[in-house]
Amino acid sequence: MEITDLTPAERRVWQAFSLGEGVDFRDGAVDDPSAGASWGPERTVRAQVLRTLLIDGPARDGEIAGLKLAGARITGRLDLTYGTIDHPIRLRSCHFEHAPHLYGAQIRALVLSDSVLPGLSAATLRVDGVLRMTGCRIAGPVRLQGVKITGAFFVNKAHLGRPAAPGHAMTPSTSDHEAAEEPILQLNHAEIGTDVWAVGLVAHGQIRLDAATVGGQVNLEDAHLRAPGGTALQAETLSVGTHLHGLRLRADGQVVLDGAHVPRLLNLSHAQLSNPDGEALRATSCLVGELWLREATTIVGAVDLRRAQFDLLHVLPDVWPAQVGVDGLNYRTLAPHLPAEQRLPLLEREAGGYLPNGYEQLTTAYRAVGDDAAARTVQLAKLRRHRRTLPWYARFWGRLQDVTVGYGFRPLRAVGWLSILLLIGAVAFTLDHPRAVKPDEAPDFTPVVYTIDLLLPVINFGQESAFAPRGWHQWLAYLLIATGWVLATTVAAGVTRSLNRQ
Structure with a gap:
């Protein structure tokens, strides 16, 4: 240009x-x-x-x-x-x-x-x-x-x-x-x-x-x-x-x-x-x-x-x-x-x-x-x-663990449940002592210790084997034993999870 x-x-x-x-x-x-x-x-x-x-x-x-x-x-x-x-x-x-x-x-x-x-x-x-x-x-x-x-x-x-x-x-x-x-x-x-x-x-x-x-x-x-x-x-x-x-x-x-x-x-x-x-x-x-x-x-x-x-x-x-x-x-x-x-x-x-x-x-x-x-x-x-992702029976078991001890993350709940059950058992067996299995060999009956024996599967004070409840007290004993096993299992599971995390 x-x-x-x-x-x-x-x-x-x-x-x-x-x-x-x-x-x-x-x-x-x-x-x-x-x-x-x-x-x-x-x-x-x-x-x-x-x-x-x-x-x-x-x-x-x-x-x-x-x-x-x-x-x-x-x-x-x-x-x-x-x-x-x-x-x-x-x-x-x-x-x-x-x-x-x-x-x-x-x-x-x-x-x-x-x-x-x-x-x-x-x-x-x-x-x-x-x-x-x-x-x-x-x-x-x-x-x-x-x-x-x-x-x-x-x-x-x-x-x-x-x-x-x-x-x-x-x-x-x-x-x-x-x-x-x-x-x-x-x-x-x-x-x-x-x-x-x-x-x-x-x-x-x-x-x-x-x-x-x-x-x-x-x-x-x-x-x-x-x-x-x-x-x-x-x-x-x-x-x-x-x-x-x-x-x-x-x-x-x-x-x-x-x-x-x-x-x-x-x-x-x-x-x-x-x-x-x-x-x-x-x-x-x-x-x-x-x-x-x-x-x-x-x-x-x-x-x-x-x-x-x-x-x-x-x-x-x-x-x-x-x-x-x-x-x-x-x-x-x-x-x-x-x-x-x-x-x-x-x-x-x-x-x-x-x-x-x-x-x-x-x-x-x-x-x-x-x-x-x-x-x-x-x-x-x-x-x-x-x-929520589990079948009904697993959900039931999970809910039971949750209510009782919060899957092991709420261990104080177990103490609360045990205290309530211990009180119920102690009162019930105080009002009606179970009969001795062998009267001549049986120790003195203690309602609180007997209830603890039922609740805690790893403890044996000799009371549970020495006495046999009758009637509805027998069903109460079964309930205490079953509940004790549930509490022990859930607490053990929670402790195991805690140790695994650590």
């Missing part, structure tokens, strides 16, 4: 490029790039001019060339496919007529802050620096699959996609709606050297981070992800160097973190997760240091944490919805510390029914902080839950 073909606005950009100077077409008043389609020729630059500058623009000795442009209307399509650009690109507050094509390009740095674009196609882009899209308004998909950015990716306060029509819910993709259902931000298989900053991001559609690698943190604080009835955040096997922050995150749609690796903190404090007709949060087989749901609202929709591993779970019981998958869930510590009775209802919400692993995990967490009483409460609840 010859220099004589340039408009006055383009000539300004051309002359500033070789000096690395900026050109700002903004007039200082309220200057909204969303109205850029109406901007006149005095601030219009053809995309072809920018392409020529970036690929083969003029340079001056001793100067660092670069494209620095603000407040321009860019017509045509900026196509840098497979191009190698040795200059930084800064296009702030610009209005793009067409979505730029940067597929496979290599760029020093790319800044599109506060610009308005119909979309961006930049899969496998290489950026030796930062990619900054802070405050952008992008109506169509942002395709950044497989990008490699040595620095950070900024998309703070950006608005991506268009709001769905009232009453419209996203549905799984079909051939008729494939374009409409394409993720609005695609970072799958991306490699980000430092951080992803998306504070205050508003996205109407899915954000995809599958198999992405982020050297630092992902920050979604105050972000609003809207994909009602669909998937708001898809981040399977995402690998983060430090934290994933979602403080005050609002997600209307499913959040998927299956297989994600977050070694430090996954912070969803004060978050609002909602997907009423499906799963609101799915984080199966993920490996996370700490999961915080402090002061989060009650999750609307199911939660699936099967086979996930956490060092710490900081969540109050009222945050969990009616259905939570916890089969294979592993954690070391629960916070805040609460009575076992407040934690146990979660284990009843597993769709798969009775799963002993959940009770064992909760028991281990209480023992880790030295709360043995809570640990015993959890184990007792486990046995009661298991009892």
